[in-house]
Amino acid sequence: MQKNLKRPEVLAPAGTLEKLKVAIDYGADAVYIGGQAYGLRSRAGNFSFEEMAEGVAYAKERGAKVYVAANMVTHEGNEKGAGEWFRTLRDLGIAAVIVSDPTLIAICAEEAPGLPIHLSTQSSATNYETLEFWKKQGLERVVLAREVSMEELAEIRKHTDIEIEAFVHGAMCISYSGRCVLSNYMSLRDANRGGCSQSCRWKYDLFDMPFGTERRSVEGKIPEEFSMSAVDMSMIEHIPDMVENGVDSLKIEGRMKSIHYVSTVANVYKAAVDAYLESPEAFEAIKDDLVDELWKVAQRELDTGFYYGVPTEDSQLFGARRKIPEFKFVGEVVAFDESTMTATIRQRNVIKEGDIIEFYGPGFRHVEASVENLRLAETGEKIDRAPKPMELLLIDLPSKVEPGDMIRKSGAGLINLYDKSGVAKTVRA
Known part of the structure; x- marks a missing residue:
């Protein structure tokens, strides 16, 4: 040290x-x-x-x-x-x-x-x-x-x-040290007594209000509605x-x-x-x-x-996101049998045969694998897709993992929506 x-x-x-x-x-x-x-x-x-x-x-x-x-x-x-x-x-x-x-x-x-x-x-x-x-x-x-x-x-x-x-x-928080009354006005929920409705993260319209004339919405002239988020x-x-x-x-x-x-x-x-x-x-x-x-x-x-x-305005959420997560949380390891290299996992989101997944654990440990031989833990029945949250499943792995390790699935979103010039892109992970 x-x-x-x-x-x-x-x-x-x-x-x-x-x-x-x-x-x-x-x-x-x-x-x-x-x-x-x-x-x-x-x-x-x-x-x-x-x-x-x-x-x-x-x-x-x-x-x-x-x-x-x-x-x-x-x-x-x-x-x-x-x-x-x-x-x-x-x-x-x-x-x-x-x-x-x-x-x-x-x-x-x-x-x-x-x-x-x-x-x-x-x-x-x-x-x-x-x-x-x-x-x-x-x-x-x-x-x-x-x-x-x-x-x-x-x-x-x-x-x-x-x-x-x-x-x-x-x-x-958009307000000074979280001391906000916007939620009180917008939803009758007191932010300073535990009821914040995060009104600052809602979308709001913008209006053009020339002096002496009726206000006009600028909807459609900007990428998205205004927010304070x-x-x-x-x-x-x-x-x-x-x-x-x-x-x-x-x-x-x-x-x-x-x-x-x-x-x-x-x-x-x-x-x-x-x-x-x-x-x-x-x-x-x-x-x-x-x-x-x-x-x-x-x-x-x-x-x-x-x-x-x-x-600055770059620290506010305007327009399409420039980057979002590539991974989705899909489960956690309940047990691991080293004799068969089989993990028992508790599923949290949909997981399918052939999915590329990442195990991570305390101490910044990481193991990558694909979902192979996916089956129900209770019956051993082989399945192609597991859509039910909290279901116990079995998969075969090439490397050891530990009980308590978490599991992510890659390729679960859009990434890098803007290049350095600010031009919008669509790239699927």
Whole structure:
């Protein structure tokens, strides 16, 4: 390991207990989840206390931590019961709560002593004076606002020793640190109390409105309707900057994303941290592979957010996509019999005889194969196509795979829709 460099925590999202286990298996040092109160993802698979207890036990056995997001903005009455709720989290062994509202912070500190508090990105911490303020209130960590630049991050680190958590991957909010009321107006769902309907990602018409005349729609004169939708953040190529500037936790967004996403992104960022701490040369040697891997699960195009300047119109989703994933998640390995080189897989999407598939596992392992001798696990009946989700199947493989490995199918979409000149192309993967 390079001298004097602290290993940052890879912090992954976990919208369900299954995703929690997958994230940890694939390299996450910690996960953050939501409970059934006080969070901002009402549609995520939020955890019951029983599920939290199981998740904490699973994480502890593997040297990982579980944090709970309690980052809603409270209106009158929303804080009722918070003290008991925080005490329960503490007693379950939750490593910290992520909070933005000063009322909830005060209740947690007073009524659940011993439960560490992290300041949520919703609080828009953008300077070291703010971090020092929260340190004096007893908080252990601050999640920086996503609007902080790398230059500002470096300056913040020089002036405070409180732990810094910073986003490195996932969706960007068009509003400042997620504090938006667009959803409230458009769908009567309060974004700051867990109900965001992502109105910014809807399509909107544009109007030409000359002074003193009736407005006219410009429909058909532009490639698509207007939206405020931002591309996703990806800092995988800039992990050296995050490590060198003393970031304590690299945060991945996406509690509502799939196990395909969670496993891939946790795997990639763990590999990136390991490689850079070994040496800059080791990181450079695998950097392109890391980027390619992330594109296999990219939901939108990728950019670096505000880290290296204010995003331009190129960081917004206008027109046809320039690139989309080439792979589709199709299953996971349940068991592998080395004597027969047969894998038992649980199918998630349609898989067919002859499909080219890729197995990937923790530690950035990859095995490519074609689907050969596809059959039903229960009866051994040979089939040409398996369309039923969660069905157990058998396939023969030339190489060993491990239980828990995920399976992708290649050639599942359109790629590189624009060349460098901006001319539209259609290329099937």
